[in-house]
Amino acid sequence: MGKTTLSQLAYNNEDVRAHFEKRKWISVSDHFDGIKIAKTIINDKNETPISDELDVFMQFVSKSVEGKRFLLVLDDMWTEDDTKWEPLRLALMSGAEGSRILVTTRNEAVARMMGATTQIIHLEKLSDEHCFSLFYHLAFLNREKEKSDLFEGIGQKIVKKCKGSPLAAKTLGSLMWNKKTLKEWSDVLNSEIWDLEVVEQKVFQPLLLSYHDLASEIKRSLLFCACFPQDHRFYKDTLIELWMSQNYLNSKRNKERRTIGQNYFDDLVARSFFQDFELDDKGNIETCMMHDIVHEFVKFLAGNESLIIDLADGANRAIELSSDKVCHLSLVSARGWLSVPISFHKCTNLRTLTTFASKKRNTTIDGDLVLQLKCLRTLKLSDWVKEVPKEIGELFHLRYIDLSGYQSLKELPDAICNLFNLETLHLENCALEKLPKAMGKLINLKHLYVRGCKIKYLPKGIGRIRGLCKLDEYKVVCGEHGDNGNEILELGDLGMFDQLQGKIVIRKLGKAIDAREAQKAQLEKKKHLLILELNFGKKRSDGEEEVERLRKSDVEILNALQPHENLEYLRIVSYRGTTVSPKWLMSLHHLRYLTLVFCIECECLPPLGRLPSLEVLKIYGTNVKKVGIEFLGIEETQTSPVTAFPKLEKLFFERTQGWKEWEGVRGCMEQVTIMPHLSHLEIQSASLKQLPDFLQNRPHLNLCWIRCDWALFDIRGHVQAIRAAYLFKESMTGLPI
Numbered sequence: 120m121g122k123t124t125l126s127q128l129a130y131n132n133e134d135v136r137a138h139f140e141k142r143k144w145i146s147v148s149d150h151f152d153g154i155k156i157a158k159t160i161i162n163d164k165n166e167t168p169i170s171d172e173l174d175v176f177m178q179f180v181s182k183s184v185e186g187k188r189f190l191l192v193l194d195d196m197w198t199e200d201d202t203k204w205e206p207l208r209l210a211l212m213s214g215a216e217g218s219r220i221l222v223t224t225r226n227e228a229v230a231r232m233m234g235a236t237t238q239i240i241h242l243e244k245l246s247d248e249h250c251f252s253l254f255y256h257l258a259f260l261n262r263e264k265e266k267s268d269l270f271e272g273i274g275q276k277i278v279k280k281c282k283g284s285p286l287a288a289k290t291l292g293s294l295m296w297n298k299k300t301l302k303e304w305s306d307v308l309n310s311e312i313w314d315l316e317v318v319e320q321k322v323f324q325p326l327l328l329s330y331h332d333l334a335s336e337i338k339r340s341l342l343f344c345a346c347f348p349q350d351h352r353f354y355k356d357t358l359i360e361l362w363m364s365q366n367y368l369n370s371k372r373n374k375e376r377r378t379i380g381q382n383y384f385d386d387l388v389a390r391s392f393f394q395d396f397e398l399d400d401k402g403n404i405e406t407c408m409m410h411d412i413v414h415e416f417v418k419f420l421a422g423n424e425s426l427i428i429d430l431a432d433g434a435n436r437a438i439e440l441s442s443d444k445v446c447h448l449s450l451v452s453a454r455g456w457l458s459v460p461i462s463f464h465k466c467t468n469l470r471t472l473t474t475f476a477s478k479k480r481n482t483t484i485d486g487d488l489v490l491q492l493k494c495l496r497t498l499k500l501s502d503w504v505k506e507v508p509k510e511i512g513e514l515f516h517l518r519y520i521d522l523s524g525y526q527s528l529k530e531l532p533d534a535i536c537n538l539f540n541l542e543t544l545h546l547e548n549c550a551l552e553k554l555p556k557a558m559g560k561l562i563n564l565k566h567l568y569v570r571g572c573k574i575k576y577l578p579k580g581i582g583r584i585r586g587l588c589k590l591d592e593y594k595v596v597c598g599e600h601g602d603n604g605n606e607i608l609e610l611g612d613l614g615m616f617d618q619l620q621g622k623i624v625i626r627k628l629g630k631a632i633d634a635r636e637a638q639k640a641q642l643e644k645k646k647h648l649l650i651l652e653l654n655f656g657k658k659r660s661d662g663e664e665e666v667e668r669l670r671k672s673d674v675e676i677l678n679a680l681q682p683h684e685n686l687e688y689l690r691i692v693s694y695r696g697t698t699v700s701p702k703w704l705m706s707l708h709h710l711r712y713l714t715l716v717f718c719i720e721c722e723c724l725p726p727l728g729r730l731p732s733l734e735v736l737k738i739y740g741t742n743v744k745k746v747g748i749e750f751l752g753i754e755e756t757q758t759s760p761v762t763a764f765p766k767l768e769k770l771f772f773e774r775t776q777g778w779k780e781w782e783g784v785r786g787c788m789e790q791v792t793i794m795p796h797l798s799h800l801e802i803q804s805a806s807l808k809q810l811p812d813f814l815q816n817r818p819h820l821n822l823c824w825i826r827c828d829w830a831l832f833d834i835r836g837h838v839q840a841i842r843a844a845y846l847f848k849e850s851m852t853g854l855p856i
Contacts, residue, residue, distance in 0.1 A: 244283025582609030
């Protein structure tokens with residue numbers, strides 16, 4: 120991206136030259152030679168030591184820079200080994216204050232090793248305008264203006280293929296300088312530009328250094344990315360699961376394979392093989408992309424092992440793959456096609472078959488075609504398959520299946536339960552209403568994704584999958600589906616090795632279970648479970664005795680469903696207790712999101728201010744009339760400093776029409792800090808007249824105070840419910856309108 124060029128501009132700048140007494144430029148490359156670097160810094164034949172000992176050379180380096188303000192450029196630094204860097208660093212400490220070391224590297228781990236974590240400059244890609252300027256400077260050098268105007272339109276299209284890389288723009292600009300005719304320019308534009316030898320040699324060379332620096336296992340994982348089309352957005356977790364299916368993540372030390380995959384991914388990120396990151400709410404990388412140059416480089420290295428076929432041209436054209444070297448095949452379609460016109464008889468080593476379509480397709484896969492894929496490990500047919508043939512059950516080597524995203528897929532064949540080696544099954548956003556009854560036979564299943572399906576419950580026997588470690592949504596509907604549905608007991612068996620991640624939803628609690636049965640869920644043992652919804656459902660209650668019985672039952676069941684303290688998201692729905700305060704609530708030190716929905720009997724809020732990690736709190740539909748300081752988790756006469764809701768950012772009170780008073784804390788304000796990070800407050804209450812003192816005079820607080828019921832408005836022909844918000848200055852002293 121121009122790291123060396125930018126550094127040269129700084130190194131040769133007149134002001135920089137005048138500022139430093141000593142300047143040295145050293146090209147380090149992939150081998151860090153301490154003695155060679157020391158000789159360059161010393162640069163005096165009379166002062167060079169007659170020795171081959173590193174310590175002796177470092178003494179001379181220290182003497183060479185002693186008391187001098189120096190600039191040292193280490194260009195193309197690769198080593199992450201701090202034992203090689205440390206002797207040089209210590210020797211340079213004798214320089215004068217204001218000395219600087221400038222390093223260029225493709226590996227961010229190098230910067231961290233050298234201690235420059237707060238002074239890293241990440242170079243971004245060039246804009247198309249600047250990229251063309253660079254290209255134009257070389258391609259049109261000394262060319263007649265008329266011809267320049269003639270070629271300029273084609274040149275702009277060629278530059279778009281550079282995707283902001285200055286190295287590619289320079290290389291192509293130099294290449295086009297020798298092209299004299301429109302045909303020659305058009306030939307380059309219409310060619311696979313990265314197949315041109317001059318581009319391959321110059322643009323791919325820096326990437327080869329990065330590639331050769333990788334461990335062999337990580338190289339395999341990188342080359343696997345060649346089977347994805349250009350501009351594909353990778354989901355990190357999915358990519359790791361795909362590597363897992365290819366057996367790339369084996370560990371000699373019994374290390375968890377997902378952890379190994381995360382390490383591989385981090386290594387590739389550090390070496391700039393991925394870019395354009397999207398982060399999750401914790402700041403971790405969720406998705407990423409590959410620059411086109413990197414993608415073409417990976418395809419170049421993968422050679423015949425990876426093949427991408429575009430089926431857009433000629434839907435009915437038969438294609439027979441004759442090479443037994445193809446291991447990973449991708450089918451890409453931008454237009455409509457109804458079948459897969461390919462024969463796999465000669466692809467005896469095919470391990471991966473993936474499809475990528477711009478639109479969802481009503482495609483049926485022929486059973487005979489499936490039987491040609493006996494060695495397949497990875498099968499991705501998402502977005503376009505409407506039916507899965509029963510022959511899929513004969514692909515015994517399958518580790519990974521993705522059938523997600525198509526609303527015509529309503530059922531899976533029972534034969535899929537014969538795939539005993541299956542580890543990952545993606546079924547998100549399908550029209551599936553149920554899963555095969557024998558799902559419990561998939562004893563090696565590690566990852567199951569069913570979010571967005573119409574599945575109301577998972578089949579009985581699912582608890583036999585003891586090694587399941589990731590489940591995006593597990594539904595338990597108590598006492599409704601008899602022998603067909605799962606039971607809360609199976610939830611206790613699921614993920615026996617305490618690895619289960621994902622979301623668990625338990626509905627209609629209290630309808631058919633009691634506290635003893637609830638304890639069998641063993642939620643406290645699921646330390647990786649982050650999201651939990653406990654829905655008590657609507658229950659009829661006739662008479663005060665029945666109401667009291669249901670209330671007591673709900674309290675006992677909620678106390679029995681204690682989650683692990685690592686839980687981050689908790690949602691409690693239709694709970695009948697007078698306060699939502701189970702014994703375990705204050706032990707959830709990592710809880711970030713809490714939602715209480717239609718807890719209509721709730722008259723008093725628990726001391727939620729004590730939760731140290733809570734960021735978002737939503738309270739919807741309660742019978743609370745007054746919110747006091749107990750909500751903050753502080754005493755009436757607080758004598759020691761305390762912070763209530765130390766991390767809370769967003770607070771919502773909705774459908775709380777009976778709420779009349781929110782108590783302040785004027786008596787102990789000096790000892791209490793309350794909601795220091797609150798940025799958004801939303802209240803829907805017709806009765807509440809004033810905010811408490813600790814929320815007044817906060818100019819940066821985004822406040823929405825809803826003072827009336829829902830109003831209906833007709834907008835562009837669509838009836839939508841819109842909240843009418845009215846702010847009254849006289850009732851909110853010090854708050855901005």
